[in-house]
Amino acid sequence: MVLSANKEFAFRLYRELSGLSDTRGKNVFFSPFCVSGILATLSIGAREETHQQIFNVLGFNNFQLSQTDVEEAFCRIVKSEQAQTITSGTAVFVDNMFEPQPEFLDVLKQFSFVKVFSVDFTKAIDSVNTLNKYVSDKTNGRINKLVDSLNSSTVLYLLNYIYYKGKWPIGFDPALTKLDEFNVDENNKVPVQMMKIEKHFYTFDEEIGTFVLHLPFSNSFSMLLLMPDNMTTLENIISPAHVTEWLNVTESRDCGIYIPKFSIKTSYTLNDVLKEMGMTDMFDHANLNGISKNERNLTSEVVHRAALDVDEAGATAAAAAGRVAFDSACLKPALKFNSPFILMMIIERRTECILFMGKISNPNL
DSSP states (O other): OHHHHHHHHHHHHHHHHHTSGGGTTSOEEEOHHHHHHHHHHHHTTOOHHHHHHHHHHHTTGGGTOOHHHHHHHHHHHHHHHHTTTEEEEEEEEEETTOOOOHHHHHHHHTOTTEEEEEEOTTSHHHHHHHHHHHHHHHTTTSSOOSOSOOOTTOOEEEEEEEEEEEEOSSOOOGGGOEEEEEESSSSOEEEEEEEEEEEEEEEEETTTTEEEEEEEOSSSEEEEEEEESOHHHHHHHOOHHHHHHHHTOOOEEEEEEEEEOEEEEEEEEOHHHHHHHTOOSTTTSOOOTTTOSSOSOOOOOOEEEEEEEEOSSEEEEEEOOOOOOOOGGGOOSEEEOOSOEEEEEEEETTTOOBOOEEEESOTTO
16 A cells, blocks of 8 residues: 555656746656655654644555554565665664654664664764765765755754666667757757667557557566657646556567667755645644654755666666557657656556656756
8 A cells, every 4th residue: 555655646746846947848857765765754753733744745644554554564665675676775864962762763773774873963064974975875876965064953864765777688789879869849959879779568558649668677677768749748647557557568569769868867855845745844843752852843854866877788766547559550660759758767567666757858967
């Protein structure tokens, strides 16, 4: 049920991020699993309305999940990920003069993927360096700067990280990669290195006018690339049910598939986004008595950064309903992703857990 809630949360958060005025025309990329993981950790110490709002935003209340249900589910998911060459976990940095509720730390220490560290936040620059080095080490350098600055009054910092490097079972031939153009909009084009592969799983979802390319990795994960006739229509209607249908596309077709190579990084401060989604108490008058009886509001910012590289060998990512129509008349002799497209990545095929999701508006940004 946590996975089902996480899928719903992924699409809600995507719509909020893609609708921001400062993201229009820019790439959107994030890890819904990473964001929900850090908020679920915070919920351990949340009480009353603050706890209800976290569970409402994450969709846990829709499935009548208890705090214990959520904690146990995240343990199972992380263990499953780690068996699939994914590095993920949660770190809690506590000021050495701050004494959290013992029960809060006891719960955290029950989880093998949660590490608790003591730091001196009065030494703000040293603390920033400590946190950034930790994230950089865990994400193989892909997220090398999670924290820009810290207030010397900081007493607690929670972070969640995830890193994945997937390889294609049959890589794109570098000799076929050629310089091409990507249509950012009607009036603007940018040069890109366009990769090519001759055969893969793709179809056309006639209901929502979208070409769907299913690119499995060598393990149990896949990338889905979606190129719609109308981006707004797709963004408004896309749902977990569509993902289930698309992952079941297993008929390969001989077709020239063209995908741009790209390397992107994104950064978000999620305070306003989470407030808009219903988490209104967290940043103003949060009840976190489960963390400390003396602090009514411990949360100043929720920061999320993510990175993605796609090349001929595979993809590297990190982060500190309707029926599918298989109408051959809609299929093309060549499918070229040379205009803005939604990228949902990475998805675990068996559980359909969405680890990463986003939109590529300009591969060069």
